[in-house]
Amino acid sequence: MRPGNYITLPNQNVDTDGNISVPYAGAIRAKSRTPTEVQRSIVDALKNRAIEPQAVVALIEQRTSLISVLGEVNSPNRFPANAAGEHVLDAITRAGGPKGQGFDTWVMLERDGKRTTVPFGQLVYEPKSNIYAHPGDTIYVYREPQTFVAFGASGAQGQFNFEAWRISLAEAVAKAGGLNDSSADPASVFVYRGELPEVAAKLGVDVSKYSGPIIPVVYNINFRDPAGYFLATRFQLRNKDVLYASNAASVEDAKVMQQIRLVTATVNDPIVAAYNATLLRNSIKLAP
Secondary structure: OOOOOOOOOOOOOOOOOOOOEEEEEEEEOOOOHHHHHHHHHHHHHOOOOOOOOOOOOOOOOOOOEOOOOEOOEEOOOEOHHHHHHHHHHHHHHOOOOOOOOOOOOOEEEOOOOOEEEHHHHHHHHHHHOOOOOOOOOOOEEOOOOEEEEEOEEEOOEEEOOOOOOOOOOHHHHHHHEEOOOOEEEEEEEEEEEOOOOOHHHHHOOOHOOOOOOOOEEEEEEEOOOHHHHHHHHHHHHHHOOOOEEEEOHHHHHHHHHHHHHHOOOOOOOHHHHHHHHHHHHHHHOOOO
């Protein structure tokens, strides 16, 4: 091409109407279009003014298609969306990554007025959950340890942290100190959890009796059966689950006997005391 047959235009800002201005072509629509689509529009507009016109359009900077990453990241920031597309983990990486180890980290995505929250580990270990980030998204990273409560005839009682993205029921029992040999019933270990109606229905629960969005479900694991151990290693505990180890029947019988003994002792002790006092008085009278 001879000199002068091409021209480089200065960077064009997209105006409030979504257009850019090109000499001899006029206003060209740019909003919600790719650079290739803008090129075609410029060529079409110049066909009547030039012979075999060509145009090359490049995206230099995005000042409106921004993604915000906030919270427990090393470099909270608001940056332009990548024109080639990027996933949620990519956006978090651009913000320096999470501050913690990740197993107690949660990621909240806000888009078009809607929010959803998933554990950070789910984005790492389940690629299908690592969706594309869109311009205008807000990603909030925060730390909230996953916990479960254990009580009953376990070795220790209280609230325990997962300290991992996921733990099995077997690991949870171990964290709680195992089952108490002298009082626990291995066949009566229960997990209390709220399930969604569709999950409860698959478990055979009559969900018509409940009006709320959460159905209370109690799972029972029998550790007397060897299969129960294998099931416990595959049963994943969830955040805020309640683990309860029931007492053995012999322990309950002992409690009943203790109550009976307490009642009888309450009645019998005054009688024994009065009888002993009478014997002591008689012994004093008979003394020389």
